[in-house]
Amino acid sequence: MTIAGGCLCGALRYEASAPPQYAGYCFCKDCRKASGGGFIGFMAFPAGTLAFSGESIVHTMIQDDGRRSERNFCPSCGGLVFGGVRGKADQHTVYAGSLDDxxxxxxxxxxxxxxxxxxxxxxxxxxxxEKMPG
Ligand SMILES: [Zn+2]
Ligand SMILES: [Zn+2]
Known part of the structure; x- marks a missing residue:
C-alpha cells in the first residue's frame, strides 16, 4: 500500500510505504492558526517509512511545555503538508488534508x-x- 499526497500545487510531495502508527484530529490553537481551519487531521509515521520530494519552508513554534512544533509548507502555494524537520525527526506527522486519496x-x-x-x-x-496525550 502506498499512501501519497502533497501540497496544492504539487511541488511538495510525500509517499509512505507503511500505514500510519496512529491518526487523529488536533484542535490546538496553533493548528487552527496554521491551517486557517478548525483543526488539523494528522497521521503519524516513522521517518523511515516516508519519502519526501520538493522544497519546504519550516515554521517552528515553541510550546508552553518547551516542545517544538515544526510545520512544513510549500514555498510556492503555501500548502501545509507535514510536521517535523526532515533528517532530524524520528517521526513525522502528515496532515490529512494533503492526501491524494x-x-x-x-x-x-x-x-x-x-x-x-x-x-x-x-x-x-x-x-x-483535553491536551496532549500522556
Ligand atoms: Zn505547493
Ligand atoms: Zn495542533
Whole structure:
C-alpha cells in the first residue's frame, strides 16, 4: 500500500510505504492558526517509512511545555503538508488534508479538545484528550 499526497500545487510531495502508527484530529490553537481551519487531521509515521520530494519552508513554534512544533509548507502555494524537520525527526506527522486519496485518513483520537472552538464539532467515536496525550 502506498499512501501519497502533497501540497496544492504539487511541488511538495510525500509517499509512505507503511500505514500510519496512529491518526487523529488536533484542535490546538496553533493548528487552527496554521491551517486557517478548525483543526488539523494528522497521521503519524516513522521517518523511515516516508519519502519526501520538493522544497519546504519550516515554521517552528515553541510550546508552553518547551516542545517544538515544526510545520512544513510549500514555498510556492503555501500548502501545509507535514510536521517535523526532515533528517532530524524520528517521526513525522502528515496532515490529512494533503492526501491524494482522503479515505486513507482513519482517525481514532482527538487531542487538545480543550482548545476546540465551539463551531468545530467533535466527531463521534474518538478517544478524546483535553491536551496532549500522556
Ligand atoms: Zn505547493
Ligand atoms: Zn495542533
Amino acid at each position: 482522503p479515505s486513507h485518513f482513519k482517525p481514532t483520537i482527538a487531542i487538545f479538545n480543550s482548545q476546540r472552538p465551539e463551531w468545530a464539532p467533535l466527531p463521534p467515536g474518538l478517544k478524546v484528550f
